Amino acid sequence: MTAIKTAAFLAAGLALGITVAPGLAAEFEIRMLNKGEKGVMVFEPDFVRAQPGDTIKFVSVDPGHNAETIKGMLPEGAAAFRSKVSKDFSVTLTEEGVYGVKCTPHYGMGMIALIAVGEPVNGEAAARVKHPGKAKKHFATLFEALPEKLAAK
Numbered sequence: 771m772t773a774i775k776t777a778a779f780l781a782a783g784l785a786l787g788i789t790v791a792p793g794l795a796a797e798f799e800i801r802m803l804n805k806g807e808k809g810v811m812v813f814e815p816d817f818v819r820a821q822p823g824d825t826i827k828f829v830s831v832d833p834g835h836n837a838e839t840i841k842g843m844l845p846e847g848a849a850a851f852r853s854k855v856s857k858d859f860s861v862t863l864t865e866e867g868v869y870g871v872k873c874t875p876h877y878g879m880g881m882i883a884l885i886a887v888g889e890p891v892n893g894e895a896a897a898r899v900k901h902p903g904k905a906k907k908h909f910a911t912l913f914e915a916l917p918e919k920l921a922a923k
Contacts, residue, residue: 795823795862800883802828802835802873811876813837813883817912817919820863820887827860828853835873835881842899843870845892867892868916870899870909880904884912886920 798818806812818826828837837859838852845867853859855875863869866888873881882905886893897913900906 795825796820797825797827797860799827799829800837801831802837802881804832804834809880811835811873811879811881813871813873813881816883816908817915818883818885819919820885822864822866822888823862824887825860825862826885828858830856830858834875836875837871837883838874840870840872840882840899840901843868843892843896845869845887863887866890868896870896872905877901877905878903880908882908882912884909884916886916890916890920 798820800818801814803812803814804810806814808814808816813828820826833856836853836855836857839850841850844850845865848863848865848867848869851859851861852874863885867886868890869885869887871883871885880903882901893913893916897909899909901909
């Protein structure tokens with residue numbers, strides 16, 4: 771009789787875990803700023819480590835900014851996105867890989883962010899994408915630190 775109760779308890783726990791799992795998704799906030807810790811025209815933070823199913827919320831702290839994915843910096847199967855200027859925007863990322871994000875008006879000024887979702891399966895291809903102005907140096911710095919950032923799960 772005890773083995774039956776134990777099996778029933780384990781089955782109930784497993785069922786509970788399956789129904790609770792979707793609720794474990796996290797939400798990360800990235801602020802769009804005219805001035806931040808790393809300078810002017812920045813996303814803060816400029817790197818986010820997320821898991822599939824997590825939501826990224828871009829918050830328009832200062833007017834004149836948006837968030838848009840960069841061609842060539844999306845995992846296979848991921849949908850591109852582009853928010854409206856000066857509006858908060860949320861996106862749930864479901865595909866594993868690296869997502870490059872720019873503020874369209876301030877891309878050349880280096881207003882970019884890198885989001886790693888799960889394993890960076892497209893990391894090498896994303897690192898080869900060409901960028902204008904300060905965005906080139908900023909991405910180089912983020913990709914250089916990517917292995918350490920991923921190790922700090």
